[in-house]
Amino acid sequence: MNPLKQLAGQTAVYGLGTIVPRFLNYLLVPLYTHGLLNEYEYGIVTELQAYIAFFFVILLGGMETSFFRHAEKEGDVKKVFSTSFISSLFFSCIFVLLVVLLIGPISDFLKYPKHQDYIIYAAIIVAIDSFTAIQFAYLRQQNRPLRFSAIRIISVVINIALNIYFIWFCGYVYKTNPDSPFLFFYNPEFKVGYVFISALISSGITLLLLSPQLIKIKIKLDLPLLKRILVYAFPLLIVAVAGMINEVSDKIVFKYLVRVPAGFVDKDAYVMQQLGIYGANFKLAVLMTLFIQMFRYAAEPFFFSHAKKSDATQIYADVLKYFVIFGLVIFLVVLLYLDVFKYFIGKDYWDGLFIIPVVLMANLFLGIFFNLSFWYKLNDLTRYGAYIAVIGSVITILLNILLVPKFSYSGAAWGRLIAYAVMLWLSYYWGKKYYPVNYEWKKIFFYSIFALAIYAFSLIIPVPNLILKLGINSLLLAGFLFTVFYYEGRFLFSKAK
Secondary structure (H helix, E strand, O other): OOHHHHHHHHHHHHHHHHHHHHHHHHOHHHHHHHHHOOHHHHHHHHHHHHHHHHHHHHHHOOHHHHHHHHHHHHOOHHHHHHHHHHHHHHHHHHHHHHHHHOHHHHHHHOOOOOOHHHHHHHHHHHHHHHHHHHHHHHHHHOOOHHHHHHHHHHHHHHHHHHHHHHHHHHHHHHHHOOOOHHHOOOOHHHHHHHHHHHHHHHHHHHHHHHHHHHHHOOOOOOHHHHHHHHHHHHHHHHHHHHHHHHHHHHHHHHHHHOOOOOOOOOHHHHHHHHHHHHHHHHHHHHHHHHHHHHHHHHHHHHHHHOOOOOOHHHHHHHHHHHHHHHHHHHHHHHHHOHHHHHHHOOHHHHHHHHHHHHHHHHHHHHHHHHHHOHHHHHOOOHHHHHHHHHHHHHHHHHHHHHHHHHHOHHHHHHHHHHHHHHHHHHHHHHHHHHOOOOOOHHHHHHHHHHHHHHHHHHHHOOOOOHHHHHHHHHHHHHHHHHHHHHHHHHHHHHHHO
């Protein structure tokens, strides 16, 4: 099969397990932001979800990529999986134990002394998700995308159903009939807690659904193999942690940096409201985020499997070009129809809509960086990934310190964009030396500038009503698609043969 068609097919199938579940999860955003959670409560959810994402990558520790690499090198996939599985289980248990033992100082530091239960729920979610990630990696390595996708979707559907039940249904019953016997367990002041209880239950069910595959594998720890796995994974851990600093540090440090305007009595409430607005608008970049996540799941094993082919560099160049093209289409779709997409969140959150173009472009840069980063994985030079990620995280933190106090969440968004741009350039610069690829930069720059010009033109056109505006924007989008097809159509059809 043509490698581009193969990657596209795998991306589509893995999309069932990544884009569909994450899209379903994003449906919780309108549930939360259209009145069921206020900006302050959604700010808490945004912050704790950022911590969950951050500690998830710490516990995972680069083990996914290391598993793929050693499954290829060792030949005995089950032995590699068994050793990775035991390691992941051990570190997950230690993490939960430490959080429980240190819950007092942790809750004081996070300024949640009255909600230690939120933190414990979040810690258990992190532990289970990192533990099951290795099992999902095994499904990917075994080319079982349908089982992978089915379990993911079931887990997310359960999470959504529980959120609807606890936050919407029980809330409605409480308002209409507070003495209902169905509410013997319900606490209306615990709405944020139910968000994390729902996630915890769905993570536990995911663990149960994955457990049958363990029956066919002899669970045994190979210490020499574990050492090799951890040595390879350690630089990737630094990469992942630094990358997650770029991804979520703005939401973690926001409340410690933002300046509260004079006149606000409850400063903590203002800060969390602003964080809630930022978090909600950040979710409007959902299409770009889902596309990148879906691509990454399929691309990692794809790049490794094609590394030894004679035309590998040409394949990688083609992949980057079409990744950027598709990313630019998503960029235009979201921005040209933002007057429709904005109803995804409640009107109380619309003050932050102006950051959407910045967030979309930052996410696209992240996806390009991911494409450019495989040279150090293929050459076992993962330390360079660590260098790049650490530099990016330092830039992110410094820009947050400089920009957030003055520009609030707008500064956080621009800090993210600049950090990803620097990381992208560094990866390309070092990659030219160790794994040169003849990327079609002229075309990539042309399409990028053309897309930005289309968006800018859509902003300056005076349009009297929404229907006409959407019609004109549709023509602009069609113009971009026609241009891409004009230049790439013949190439695509020749590749498809």
